[in-house]
Amino acid sequence: MKSSHQIELTAGIFLLLAIGALIFLAVQATDRGVVAGGGYQVTAYFSNIGGLKPKARVSMGGVSIGMVESISLDPDTLEARVVMRISDQYDDLPEDSSASIFTAGILGDQFIGLEPGGSPEPLRDGDRILLTNSALQLEQLITRYMFDSEGDD
Amino acid sequence: MSEILASSPSITLKNVSISLGGRMVLDDFSLEIPAGQVTAVLGPSGAGKTTVMRLITGQLKPDSGEVWIDSERVDQMSARQLNRLRRNLGVLLQNGALFTDLTCFDNVALPIREHTALPEPLIRRLVLLKLQTVGLRGAADLYPRELSGGMNRRIAMARAMALDPAIMFYDEPFAGLDPISLGVARRLIRDINQALRTTSVVITHDVGEVAHFADYCCIISDGRAVAEGTPDSLSDSSNELVRQFVNGLPDGPVAFHYPARELADELLEQDLSR
Amino acid sequence: MSATSSPPGRLLNPLRQLGRAGLFLLTAFSRMRLTRFQAAETLRQIYFSGVRSLVIIVTGGFFVGLVLTLQTYDTLSRFGAAEAVSTVLALSLFRELGPVLTTLLFAGRAGTSITAEIGLMRATEQLDALDLMAIDPMERIVQPRLLAGIVAVPALVLIFNVCAILGGVVFAVFMMGSDPITFWSNMQATVELWRDFGHGMLKAVAFGFLASWLAVYFGWTARPTSEGVALATTQTVIATAISVLILDFVLSAFML
Numbered sequence: 001m002k003s004s005h006q007i008e009l010t011a012g013i014f015l016l017l018a019i020g021a022l023i024f025l026a027v028q029a030t031d032r033g034v035v036a037g038g039g040y041q042v043t044a045y046f047s048n049i050g051g052l053k054p055k056a057r058v059s060m061g062g063v064s065i066g067m068v069e070s071i072s073l074d075p076d077t078l079e080a081r082v083v084m085r086i087s088d089q090y091d092d093l094p095e096d097s098s099a100s101i102f103t104a105g106i107l108g109d110q111f112i113g114l115e116p117g118g119s120p121e122p123l124r125d126g127d128r129i130l131l132t133n134s135a136l137q138l139e140q141l142i143t144r145y146m147f148d149s150e151g152d153d
Numbered sequence: 154m155s156e157i158l159a160s161s162p163s164i165t166l167k168n169v170s171i172s173l174g175g176r177m178v179l180d181d182f183s184l185e186i187p188a189g190q191v192t193a194v195l196g197p198s199g200a201g202k203t204t205v206m207r208l209i210t211g212q213l214k215p216d217s218g219e220v221w222i223d224s225e226r227v228d229q230m231s232a233r234q235l236n237r238l239r240r241n242l243g244v245l246l247q248n249g250a251l252f253t254d255l256t257c258f259d260n261v262a263l264p265i266r267e268h269t270a271l272p273e274p275l276i277r278r279l280v281l282l283k284l285q286t287v288g289l290r291g292a293a294d295l296y297p298r299e300l301s302g303g304m305n306r307r308i309a310m311a312r313a314m315a316l317d318p319a320i321m322f323y324d325e326p327f328a329g330l331d332p333i334s335l336g337v338a339r340r341l342i343r344d345i346n347q348a349l350r351t352t353s354v355v356i357t358h359d360v361g362e363v364a365h366f367a368d369y370c371c372i373i374s375d376g377r378a379v380a381e382g383t384p385d386s387l388s389d390s391s392n393e394l395v396r397q398f399v400n401g402l403p404d405g406p407v408a409f410h411y412p413a414r415e416l417a418d419e420l421l422e423q424d425l426s427r
Numbered sequence: 428m429s430a431t432s433s434p435p436g437r438l439l440n441p442l443r444q445l446g447r448a449g450l451f452l453l454t455a456f457s458r459m460r461l462t463r464f465q466a467a468e469t470l471r472q473i474y475f476s477g478v479r480s481l482v483i484i485v486t487g488g489f490f491v492g493l494v495l496t497l498q499t500y501d502t503l504s505r506f507g508a509a510e511a512v513s514t515v516l517a518l519s520l521f522r523e524l525g526p527v528l529t530t531l532l533f534a535g536r537a538g539t540s541i542t543a544e545i546g547l548m549r550a551t552e553q554l555d556a557l558d559l560m561a562i563d564p565m566e567r568i569v570q571p572r573l574l575a576g577i578v579a580v581p582a583l584v585l586i587f588n589v590c591a592i593l594g595g596v597v598f599a600v601f602m603m604g605s606d607p608i609t610f611w612s613n614m615q616a617t618v619e620l621w622r623d624f625g626h627g628m629l630k631a632v633a634f635g636f637l638a639s640w641l642a643v644y645f646g647w648t649a650r651p652t653s654e655g656v657a658l659a660t661t662q663t664v665i666a667t668a669i670s671v672l673i674l675d676f677v678l679s680a681f682m683l
């Protein structure tokens with residue numbers, strides 16, 4: 001039987017170990033930075049966003065730089081309004097960058113890819129991306145292809 | 154007499170009935186335990202002696218009847234009142250019930266630490282004194298499992314008297330004690346009673362012992378108090394039941410067997426059904 | 428007696444048990460007094476239920492991580508998506524497997540000994556003795572074990588998850604030769620601190636509470652005999668396993 005001092009000490013070490021595990025997991029295994037409220041917001045309007053969902057990835061050149069924060073329908077233009085949050089470390093993206101909606105693989109999730117423009121002015125918090133390409137919809141492509149080929153017959 | 158009553162409480166059970174597990178254990182049971190004396194509660198095994206004690210400590214509530222300690226009615230106490238009452242009770246349970254994860258020292262120290270704010274050195278001295286009176290100061294740092302059954306019982310006795318309670322209950326204090334410890338335990342019960350005028354209730358079925366330490370006796374059988382009086386008056390009693398009990402005869406008013414059907418009937422029935 | 432054996436009585440029995448367990452919990456918490464003794468005793472119980480479960484949690488976690496990665500790796504490579512293995516590993520661990528498996532192991536290792544300990548205390552009249560010394564056994568025995576479970580299970584879940592992820596690293600990186608940087612960055616890119624990790628830890632707290640509650644309750648209500656204590660230990664494991672799985676579903680449904 002251990003003395004009560006030893007027991008309390010061991011229990012303390014155990015709890016420290018657990019806190020260490022907590023920090024390790026929080027830092028090493030999860031997506032912090034962008035989610036944690038840092039970064040800046042930009043908006044883009046698309047005529048069709050396909051299956052894009054909030055929290056989707058925003059990338060440039062294949063590298064994740066942020067995520068989709070919210071999606072809503074603009075009541076005037078009836079376009080989809082997508083708000084993105086870009087990580088602070090990418091604060092020098094050209095103002096005239098364009099945004100497109102892509103699909104990761106055939107069945108993968110949809111994400112926004114930014115294509116850099118040539119302007120020396122950087123994108124700032126609250127800016128709007130003017131150049132957008134809507135989602136390519138697989139269903140539409142297939143339907144069009146099928147009806148077209150039917151017409152040919 | 155009045156002086157004794159003032160310093161130590163008396164116990165009264167009035168027309169108490171209680172059934173446990175569907176069996177009537179005490180039926181219209183009445184008992185007066187005088188203040189400041191050593192009272193022996195005698196009775197055959199299963200007579201309800203422990204049940205009487207559990208009624209007085211408030212662990213059991215009677216189905217009907219009243220339980221009084223002095224002018225306080227125990228059977229109607231709230232949990233908080235019971236808690237206050239029990240600070241003045243010392244109870245030696247039938248099997249000792251020591252805490253197996255504490256040393257003997259800590260077992261005895263537990264009630265003192267819990268209910269007083271004494272500094273640790275003083276507690277240490279108190280505990281060692283209590284252990285000394287039961288002759289087990291040397292076992293202070295051992296765990297109960299490292300001691301024999303009789304030693305466990307003596308430690309439990311030291312724990313029960315740790316706070317110098319106003320009432321002491323001893324449930325079978327002599328079971329499992331060798332003749333020497335038995336003599337010591339007997340003397341101890343008397344000493345505690347003498348020193349503080351502690352009302353002491355000793356539950357036992359050892360009739361021969363009673364005369365050595367008890368001022369007053371009560372014999373329970375079949376859920377009733379069948380005889381009361383001084384040890385001498387009981388041994389001279391002409392009551393058949395008392396005589397059977399005192400002389401240890403298997404046949405008489407006290408049934409040695411747990412209530413059952415005739416043995417022959419039961420055996421016969423088994424044979425038939427086979 | 429007759430109420431429990433008649434058919435409607437038998438149907439109502441689990442419900443009555445639940446009610447009794449609820450009342451028990453209520454009493455335990457209504458008499459909560461936070462003293463220094465209480466804190467020290469809780470720490471001691473964290474040792475008994477937490478530290479002593481470490482071995483099974485560490486080995487269990489490591490091998491769960493290993494085999495989970497092995498299976499996922501194999502499945503994902505058929506779709507050419509093997510690099511997603513770290514994401515699948517972390518998500519399934521954080522959200523489900525970590526809390527659920529840890530609680531099941533905890534119930535088997537610590538829950539049973541809590542039940543047996545309290546059941547034996549009941550059987551050997553130690554609880555009665557406390558009562559008779561005007562010491563509340565709820566406060567002294569039950570509460571520290573309840574509190575310790577609420578702390579120890581989340582702590583064990585964290586350690587389980589770390590070990591499982593290390594198991595994943597061992598398989599994917601050292602045995603399959605995946606790129607460690609991709610392994611970690613894929614995980615980081617998808618796993619969200621609050622929605623995946625935080626929710627999983629909320630589950631862990633709830634499970635710890637449930638597991639220690641059931642362990643203490645079955646010990647407290649055990650019949651004071653050897654069979655009674657044995658039965659109570661079994662009941663602890665079964666009741667914890669079933670109710671954790673049910674609660675897991677309910678919580679997952681609410682959190683998503």
Ligand SMILES: Nc1ncnc2c1ncn2[C@@H]1O[C@H](COP(=O)(O)OP(=O)(O)OP(=O)(O)O)[C@@H](O)[C@H]1O
Binds near residue numbers: 174178199358
């Ligand atoms: N919890 C219980 N449930 C059912 N029956 C009980 C219970 N406790 C005691 N009894 C019954 O009550 C009777 C009296 O029990 P009690 O323990 O008071 O006897 P006792 O006089 O102390 O006997 P002993 O000298 O053997 O200790 C016994 O016949 C026992 O069967």
Ligand SMILES: [Mg+2]
Binds near residue numbers: 202247324
């Ligand atoms: Mg008895």
